[in-house]
Amino acid sequence: MALKKPYSNIPGTTIFDADQARRGYHLNQFCMSLMKPENRERFKADERACLDEWPMSEEQKQAVLKRDYNRMIELGGNIYFLAKIFSTDGLSFQHAAASMTGMSQEAYAQMMLSGGRAPEHEQEKQ
Amino acid sequence: MALKKPYSNIPGTTIFDADQARRGYHLNQFCMSLMKPENRERFKADERACLDEWPMSEEQKQAVLKRDYNRMIELGGNIYFLAKIFSTDGLSFQHAAASMTGMSQEAYAQMMLSGGRAPEHEQEKQ
Amino acid sequence: MARITAGVSTSHVPAIGAAIDLGKTAAPYWVPVFAGYEYSKKWIAQQKPDVIVLVYNDHASAFSLDLVPTFAIGCAEEFRPADEGWGPRPVPIVKGHAKLAAHIAQSVIQDDFDLTIANRMDVDHGLTVPLSLLFGQPKQWPCLVIPLAVNVVLYPPPSGRRCYELGRAIRRAVESYDDDLDVQVWGTGGMSHQLQGPRAGLINRQFDNAFLDRIVNDPEGLSRKPHLDYVREAGSEGIELVMWLIMRGALNAKVTQKHRFYHVPASNTAVGHLVLENA
């Protein structure tokens, strides 16, 4: 591909570039719709029906229904757009972040209190 | 004022700068609403009622009702926004331009066929 | 490798679009205008570019006063003709080249141009009239188009110099794209015209012809012309001519002028048109 991606080897990290934005366009625009309270209510009342109004892939819809944020990001979602989903759920960035690490919310919160995830450990993996 | 306006002495010419854009914000945004056919129909059916939906000044509304394009420009309108009004009327840029010069449409069209308004004549006025 | 093969500049007068759409191209008023594009239609049928980077300005169609980008590049798969108040022009949907557009955006942003990325943008007469002039009335446009919208409506527009430099950055971007593509850059708008106030109808043949000379042979010098000169001499809407400098900046210092055309009037406007190939 013509777009150079010098950032593709950073472990556990998806850069939201033009390719991801194109893949996730409708998923992310759906998320923006949750900035209106009436749309949040409609989504809470019938998630599937709401999702079906958007030309998203079935995989994207399933990822939303399952609140699988890693999968949503893989499919073109960006965390700031996806934040509208967990905010609608009344959940925090920390909840969503924990869910992506495979740690329990408690273990994740404790890791953050202890200074966060160490970068050295991560950088070994490169 | 702090904004330098080196363009303020060009004869017969209003530069659409930030001050004009602020003055004409609602007038211009009203014009944009005429990009939808249903809004054009509503405007044609009752111009005054349509205008009253926008927080424009009475002077701006009167200028629209009278199709006084010079006045609309003075009050912050920009010709590309105002074009939505004369397009709704089924009229051309040439019609609107002629109306601003005080010439008849025929005399204006003839001037254009003869090479347009000469710049030398205008530049004398500076 | 992608390469820039040629540049085209042309006025984009809405009345020209209306004449085409309403079947009036054979009317005596319009015959001399369209005659000026006969060469170019044959030329582009031979050239068959893969992609056109089409520089134009939005005329309060996609951009209201809410958000006015200095430069916006269209990265979508397609762009619909805008409804400018009389219904959308009956022309094909414009198909983009999303990957090349994103590549250009990435490259020129990293080259210090502060582009706005547009993933949804209706395109008005500024973009579609040039396509109609060169391609006529096909069922589908014969190539892909990357819209590049330049603010010349809300003061201040970018300087001629900035536009020229952006053209150079676009060239660098295109030449760093791996796929084999022939890319043209078009600069549209102008020539002299004024659509407002008592001075409406201004035409400056001398200015226009000097501009046509210099953009071919002295683009560096021409790129230094200040904003005020355009407005004073070529009319408040004549400032659109800075967009031609983006086209010119994307070409070689030396170019071959394949075609030149100038005519007054089309509606309120002087019509100018150039076809340039890299020498």
Place this chain on the structure above:
Amino acid sequence: MARITAGVSTSHVPAIGAAIDLGKTAAPYWVPVFAGYEYSKKWIAQQKPDVIVLVYNDHASAFSLDLVPTFAIGCAEEFRPADEGWGPRPVPIVKGHAKLAAHIAQSVIQDDFDLTIANRMDVDHGLTVPLSLLFGQPKQWPCLVIPLAVNVVLYPPPSGRRCYELGRAIRRAVESYDDDLDVQVWGTGGMSHQLQGPRAGLINRQFDNAFLDRIVNDPEGLSRKPHLDYVREAGSEGIELVMWLIMRGALNAKVTQKHRFYHVPASNTAVGHLVLENA
């Protein structure tokens, strides 16, 4: 003449806003965070700036994917707190300085920065959390605010160098404004954090503290740090730190560090904060 008197940088973590809005600032988790702003609250009460140019990034609030400006300056009379999915923050409407904003826009566009003009823009936690940290919970914000939104969400963001140069251009713009105004420039976002994927929760104290050192004493050198270094070392959202360079570019080469604060964590993020005055 208007003048730039000081710069402030701070993280703008949404959980800090929530802690303030929900009355949790005295909770043990939050006490050390808010303690870091005690000095700054007293300092700014004495400084009484007239206007703050507040550099932040929109987090998919005002800007969807339809249109993503690299730099957007807010020229409106007011800006409403955005509804980010849990209702707008219960904070005052942000009042702009439309004339100074337009002056800055004009000046920096003519200085070759390709700004987008925003005449309507809701502002999210990126802008309102820093105001809450410095001003607490007043009925009205005590000064006017010019929002400057920087794209750091859709790759590529502007380079650190470009941000630094924009800061310098903003300084030139402010200093050419006739009215007598004390203007501060704030840079917000960061410090190290990553909100996505298996690496979420990344914190790099060493990187952050070196950044705090260098932005005070070696901003020229720091401004050359490439994008990739931020992402690799400070996390995918750590790239927000480039916005601090706009603040720093607007100040003198030599500054006096009045206050420095660093704390881990606030939610997922390392909190950093500086108060700088022109030396």
